[in-house]
Amino acid sequence: AVIGRAGAMAAAVMAVVPGGGDFSDLREIKKQLLSVAERSRERGLQHSGKWAAELAFALEPLPLSELPPPPVLTEEDARDLDAYTLAKSYFDLKEYDRAAYFLRGCKSQKAYFLYMYSRYLSGEKKKDDETVDSLGPLEKGQVKNEALRELRVELSKKHKAQELDGFGLYLYGVVLRKLDLVKEAIDVFVEAAHVLPLHWGAWLELCNLITDKETLKFLSLPDTWMKEFFLAHIYTELQLIEEALQKYQSLIDAGFSKSTYIISQIAVAYHNIRDIDKALSIFNELRKQDPYRIENMDTFSNLLYVRSMKPELSYLAHNLCEIDKYRVETCCVIGNYYSLRSQHEKAALYFQRALKLNPRYLGAWTLMGHEYMEMKNTSAAIQAYRHAIEVNKRDYRAWYGLGQTYEILKMPFYCLYYYRRAHQLRPNDSRMLVALGECYEKLNQLVEAKKCYWRAYAVGDVEKMALVKLAKLHEQLNESEQAAQCYIKYIQDIYSCGEVVEHLEVSTAFRYLAQYYFKCKLWDEASACAQKCCAFNDTREEGKALLRQILQLRNQGETSSTDVAAPFFLPASLSANNTPTRRVSPLNLSSVTP
């Protein structure tokens, strides 16, 4: 009878959940969210409950008549009600063993789940406690949740008999994942998502287990509106930011515009593609809507740090500290704050505190590495970065940091490996490419260096330095045409993005171009560039001198022979370099200048 009901229930849930991408009936969705929030809470799954409640909050309130009815109690539920009520209160007080003791023998789904879940949590808690006093250094990593194996045996029995509901499947999946049985865990989570698509926890676990796009493609996921949230989330995780942003936008369009969850996710996505301004404005908006939010604030502080916005960061740090100073995110924000104030010891201290609060919080390891780098403590930095890599092999910042460390130690060949790893993880990030190029340049491998710089430019250079470096390389190799091309592109880039940020190399570019046109006897362009040179302090004198020369030569040329004009010179495109490029004729230059 039990099997039948579980199946029927699953069928019922399936029936009411609208299909993928179908957000027409928001009221229905809200109803579902409210009910699943309630059900999650009954089972002690606070995070899933929170997520559902947050999302429900973003939708219009329901009239009384449409509120979801309280869940129907079955005979079994009624029988277990007393034990459940008692155990739930123990559970809430984190007395897991006590809760499990009173729930033993309960048959109803809810009580059974709570029974198993409290056993699981008790094991986890004991594991954490025991890491503190183990019997030896090698035993440290070996402390494991003793309850896991028993739980697995029992749950797999139930699973075979198909007696598990969505929550039970979720717990089974978690147990499997903790036992490092990833494949089985994925299968079970997918099943859980099919049976109870509304439970966000199962989706989230799935996100953590799927590490590449291919696996994602071959999953058979339930076709519900929850899938959209899942896809958006996993796209962010897999760094497929474009797709993720599209998904989130369509979710907002469907009516979730007020959801803080979506807003924060979008902000994180923008942060990942380093669109700092957009990310900042979204975070500010988020802070307005949800001023006591601590989640994701570490990302926000990273952005503020990158922009060196000291007062804002300081405000954020103080604010968060007031809300809760013993949160990982708070420590991270404070660390960033100190780092920006160049108090690196203190910053490292706060990152360490963050790691004490949550040893699995990998961002802190990397950040700590950066702090040690600032303190010129390279060995500690290497240690921190290595830890970060241990927690997450795909942490490209740690690889990059390691590369930087070795670069500082003047080992350009050695750091190539690390930069390459970082580049593999973020193939379209120009910073790694520029770093690689610099190393190759130091090793006098100019061909490779050129390739790196060109690629850095091609994937969209954030720091705008790749082209200048490329140009200088060409200059070194006496490839003046290509060098000029690069400088032209560089100048175009600088002015087209409209930033008035003072770039040191602009003057160099103009100076080179002026000389180049001068050599090619293109007087107009040469004088235009020379005039530009005069706008900068370091090249002013040279510019003026060149202008005078041009004037002189022009006068001579006009008097002597007008018919033998200098051949109109179009620099050869860089295609000789096997690099696709739009050819820019030097005449366009004036239009580029502001």
Place this chain on the structure above:
Amino acid sequence: MASVHESLYFNPMLTNGVVHANVFGVRDWVTPHKMALLVLLSELGRAGAQLGLLERRRLNRLLLPLLQGPDMALSRLRKAIEECCPHLAGSVHIRLKLMAEGELKDMEQFFDDLSDSFSGTEPEVHKTSVVGLFLRHMILAYNKLSFSQVYKLYTALQQYFQKDEKKNGADENEMELTNPEELDGKMEKEELDGPLREEEIACSGPLSQKQAEYFLSQQASLLKNDETKALAPASLQKELNNLLKFNPDFAEAHYLSYLNSLRVQDVFSSTHSLLHYFDRLILTGAESKSNGDEGYGRSLRYAALNLAALHCRFGHYQQAELALQEAIRIAQESNDHVCLQHCLSWLYILEQKIFDSCVLLEHSVNKSLHFGLPYLASLGIQSLVQQRAFAGKAANKLMDALKDSDLLHWKHSLSELIDISIAQKTAIWRLYGRSTMALQQAQTLLSMNSLEAVNVGVQQNNTESFAVVLCHLAELHAEQGYFAAASEILKHLKERFPPNSQHAQLWMLFDQKIQFERAMNDGRYHVADSLVAGITALNSIEGVYRKAIVLKAQNQMSEAHKLLQKLLIHCQKIKNTEMVISVLLSIAELYWRSSCHTIALPVLLQALALAREYSLQYLASETVLNLAFSQLILGIPEQALNILHMAIEPILAHGAVLDKGCAMFLVAKCQVASAASYTPQKKIEALESAILNLNEAKTYFAKVDCKEQLRDVLYFQARLFHTLGKTQERNKCAMLFRQLHQELPAHGVPLINAFK
């Protein structure tokens, strides 16, 4: 021939060939196994005088490995004790049982009593003895435990004991018939446990720091000395991963994983492990001093150097050079002369791939001696000798140099280098064409007692020197026609150096060369042709040469000529004199096969001059044979006989059987040719001696199973008998000839015109 330079890796666990364990982890932890040992010790003390002398001695011998070794199951421990003294094993078991089935206070009491063994006027255990130290370590470690840790230890002890009991119980149960109901329940349980079991095994060995170090150093030394005895690459990697999972800070494990990846030629993961190791090493070094001589600056330098070694090992010479430059630069900046010397040696190895760099090497040897690095110095000397040998320097000087460096080795007991030196001598003797000397040296190495055997108990026998020597031995045997012995040696090589190991390519090449020679002797050219591809893969020059030989044998003269000319130019460029002479000989053969003996002569003279210059005696004699043959055809057999006398001696002394046969055959031919002008009496004498020589040639050819040559000899002999009027012998030879002739296809070259 031997490029015996690979052992230059900076290995943190091996300096000058000696394995050192890491010493930073002195801290010890109490485990159930150690408690069992403590019980054993206290029982030992209690038993005291009752034990017989023999039992006591056996136990004492057992104790040390137990104290140092990894934890083992109780049953194994009991068995080990039982073998020494069954009585004691029983009492240990009873004590443990009492403790495990009793209460926590029993264990506490036990530890309280332990320290008593030190007290008294005449203590049972001396405080600073091995046992005493162990006891004190344990007592200290136990006293440091917190309350919950003590309790955990006790439960661990109970489990340790119960596991053993259960196992015993299971053994007994198997004998009985259990009732079906119970069986059912058991089955189900096992079914459920099934998939878990594997991971259980993987996590089985919680090694303590010391045990892990022991494991690592043991495996490292096995990898170095006798790879086949070490764990298989896959399982070793599994163990290492396991170890690293529990203690990611264990840097040495990364290094071992690097060595392990090298075994399977995995460039990716070996780079990964190597860099990881040095990242970790930098951490441990950082605590002592910063950037100084001993601090992590040192490991940085060696990190770069090792990276160079890695790239060199995988043949990425350009990368290796970049890494090496980096290492040199950092070493120079911090005035680390020792590191610089290592770099210099490596630089030589790299440069060697490009051009001769004797100067570099001489410099390296001088400096190494100056800085007291005997290992590096002798390696340098050996490389120098090798190079000089190729360059044709006087043999006595080279041998002198080797003898001097040998003195150095014995003085510092560098057994590895002694092996290399002998291997090198074998190779050099072979190069000079003195097969008996080579044979003697090879046997010396193989039957020598290694120094290591005395020191560690590990026979050093999968180093490159052994591979080289064994390969030479195989070839020498094959040359003498002992093919069974040769294949036996190759089989042994295959076992000792499995196909994926570092030195396996050596025997692969030799194996194919021997097979090739056999196929050529038998006239199975298609088989030889199919072997060429394999040889080319391992050694391109050798491969091209063999290809040309096959073409020549198949009478595709112009192709063969083209190929040989190309090869000649290439070999002259890279100064591979040995090959140059061989190629010249083949070219000359092509000429005389096409009956252009006059053109062949200068080529042969050139070859002879070269061979004499580089004192490659064997090649010189072979050239002389060719020369004599040409002279014979050109109609001056007396002259030919004259110069043959020069060559015949070394060939008979050191030559391959085939060459001996050819030489004798040629002598006979010359004798017959020159007899034409003799008086009848003298002529008969000459012919008879020619017949004797032919007989000798026949036995040689029969040994290597060269049917074609045999046929020619028989034909020739038959003619001679005919001339002498010995009909019976003539008929016998003719019959044998006919038998062979029917077996073999006739080839295009007239019988008299070929001597090979």
